[in-house]
Amino acid sequence: MANYSLGIEDFDKFYDLYLYSFNREDSEQKRNALLTRYKHSLVYGIMNGNKLGSGLFSIPFTVNFHGVTYHMNGIGDVMSAPEFAGRGGAGKLINAALEDMYKNNVTLSYLAPFSFEFYRQFGYEHVFDHVVMSIPSNEWTHIKAPKAGRVERMNLDEVPEAARKLYNDHNSLGGVIREDWWWDHMAYKHSDWFAALYFEDDDTLGGYLFYSKDGPTLKIHEWLTKDPDSYRALANFITKHQSTFDKFEYESDDSEVKSDLLEEPKIADVKTVPYMSARIVNLKSFVMKYPFIKYNLDPIVIDVKDSLLWNNHRWKLSIDKGTVKFEKTKEPYNIQISIENLTKAMFGTRQLDSLAHYGAVQGDAVSIDRLSHALVIEKPQLRDYF
Numbered sequence: 469m470a471n472y473s474l475g476i477e478d479f480d481k482f483y484d485l486y487l488y489s490f491n492r493e494d495s496e497q498k499r500n501a502l503l504t505r506y507k508h509s510l511v512y513g514i515m516n517g518n519k520l521g522s523g524l525f526s527i528p529f530t531v532n533f534h535g536v537t538y539h540m541n542g543i544g545d546v547m548s549a550p551e552f553a554g555r556g557g558a559g560k561l562i563n564a565a566l567e568d569m570y571k572n573n574v575t576l577s578y579l580a581p582f583s584f585e586f587y588r589q590f591g592y593e594h595v596f597d598h599v600v601m602s603i604p605s606n607e608w609t610h611i612k613a614p615k616a617g618r619v620e621r622m623n624l625d626e627v628p629e630a631a632r633k634l635y636n637d638h639n640s641l642g643g644v645i646r647e648d649w650w651w652d653h654m655a656y657k658h659s660d661w662f663a664a665l666y667f668e669d670d671d672t673l674g675g676y677l678f679y680s681k682d683g684p685t686l687k688i689h690e691w692l693t694k695d696p697d698s699y700r701a702l703a704n705f706i707t708k709h710q711s712t713f714d715k716f717e718y719e720s721d722d723s724e725v726k727s728d729l730l731e732e733p734k735i736a737d738v739k740t741v742p743y744m745s746a747r748i749v750n751l752k753s754f755v756m757k758y759p760f761i762k763y764n765l766d767p768i769v770i771d772v773k774d775s776l777l778w779n780n781h782r783w784k785l786s787i788d789k790g791t792v793k794f795e796k797t798k799e800p801y802n803i804q805i806s807i808e809n810l811t812k813a814m815f816g817t818r819q820l821d822s823l824a825h826y827g828a829v830q831g832d833a834v835s836i837d838r839l840s841h842a843l844v845i846e847k848p849q850l851r852d853y854f
Contacts (some may be wrong), residue, residue, distance in 0.1 A: 469610035470564070473511070474511040474512060475511075476809065478513065478520070481519060482506065482520060483503075485520045504653050505544070506651075508527060508528070509525040509526055509527045510525075510527075511524075512524050512525075514557045516549060520576055521551075521557055522549070522560075523546075523547055524543060524544065524558030525542075525545050526542075526543055526569070526742065527544060527854055529644050530645045530647060531576065531642055532642070533640075533848075534641070535640060536757050538754070539576070540574065541565070541591075542579065543579035546561070547711040562590050566591075566749060569749045569750075569823070570750055573750070573753070574749055575754050576746060576749060577749050578746050578749065579745055579747075580853060581594075581744070581745050582589055584742065591774060591776065591811075592745040592808070593745055593809070595811060595812060595815045596721070596723075596781075596817075597740050597743055597817075598719050598720060598743045599725055599739070600718070600738070601718050601726075602736065602738075603715065603736050603737075604714065605713050605716055606710055607698065608710060608716055611704050613704035614701055615802030617697060617698075618667065619705050620665050622660070622662070622663050623654040623659075623663065624658055624659070624678065625659070628665075630673040631663075634675070635692060638694070641852055642746075642849060642850060643849055645852075647793065648795075651762070658678075658680070660680055660779065661679065664676065666693070666702055669848075674693065674694055674695060675691075675694060675695075675701070676690075676702075677705065681713075684715060685713060685714065686709050686716050687717050688717065691718065719741075721743075723847050724797055724847070740826075746777065746815060748810065748811050750778070750779070754814070755785065755792065756794055756795045758814065759845070760792065761841075763790050765785065765838065765839070766786065766787040766838070767784055768785050768803060768838065768839055769784050769797055769799050769803070770783050770801060770803045771801035771803065771805070772807060772810060773805070779807055781796045782796065784797040785839075795815075803829060803832075803835050804829070804831055805823075806828075813829075813843055815848045816843065816846050816847050817847060817848060820839055820843060
């Protein structure tokens with residue numbers, strides 16, 4: 469395979485293509501933010517003469533999936549110059565990145581697709597959803613603040629280490645385990661965001677709120693609380709902005725709609741927004757560490773269809789007293805499934821038996837049902853964007 473790797477000496481070309489492809493205005497902040505990602509990424513590109521024709525980032529992360537840590541590379545800033553479009557440049561770079569991930573023992577990959585259909589040809593599947601709830605500020609449910617504790621307001625770059633720990637302690641459904649450089653990058657990139665933090669009387673951090681001002685709308689980007697007091701304190705903090713904003717808008721990585729918790733659910737304009745896609749890069753690695761919810765599972769042969777040849781096999785899965793076996797086999801299959809639909813099922817986005825109902829899985833009903841009941845059922849959550 470051709471070598472598409474870019475070095476730090478190529479950053480200016482990458483940045484020029486970034487500005488043009490995404491119609492961004494040059495600024496010191498944009499340049500520095502992109503440079504940070506560039507320095508922490510595997511960067512790929514194809515030259516078109518003396519300019520960059522196509523480019524992308526492959527950013528190494530780790531994720532917490534139901535207590536299991538996996539290496540995951542986030543694909544970001546996939547771009548092609550208009551004069552280079554249509555030559556398959558982006559596809560070549562994605563395939564090169566996936567090949568390198570496999571060689572580097574990376575199990576998963578996430579990306580934010582401009583088109584879910586386009587990225588399905590590379591094995592990525594819609595997995596993560598967000599729920600956006602908009603409420604007129606004067607209709608916001610008034611919640612009394614707890615008598616104990618206090619709320620402190622600060623800029624994002626002033627958020628203490630305790631908030632980073634609180635996030636990681638409550639991140640277990642496939643979200644990114646944020647390293648310090650990523651936290652710092654977030655604070656720099658979103659320098660117009662604010663943070664509200666709830667501290668208990670002993671100065672223990674109980675929750676936080678990241679938000680920004682967008683004209684007449686107060687936008688809540690991240691809201692994490694560990695108990696009723698921390699929730700009430702931060703909900704009450706939002707109430708204090710009723711005279712300043714016409715509308716409150718909260719984009720949550722939890723795809724469960726919670727309008728039933730409001731005094732009057734009809735006041736909320738709620739929509740589910742498709743967010744990001746995931747791909748299983750190394751199927752055997754994913755399955756061998758996977759947090760199955762069954763302690764035992766009689767052998768099931770799964771015929772997996774994938775463009776990545778190392779995944780594109782017939783596999784025999786069994787679990788004996790918690791010990792997982794997953795090996796290639798030539799035995800007749802019980803289930804036949806694409807890597808995209810297997811990803812969706814194993815992430816808990818849609819149960820396997822539901823996928824079978826809609827014709828996305830083939831096989832005998834008993835095997836499908838047995839495997840479906842061995843997979844996680846909680847929908848995945850991802851706050852970060854790259």
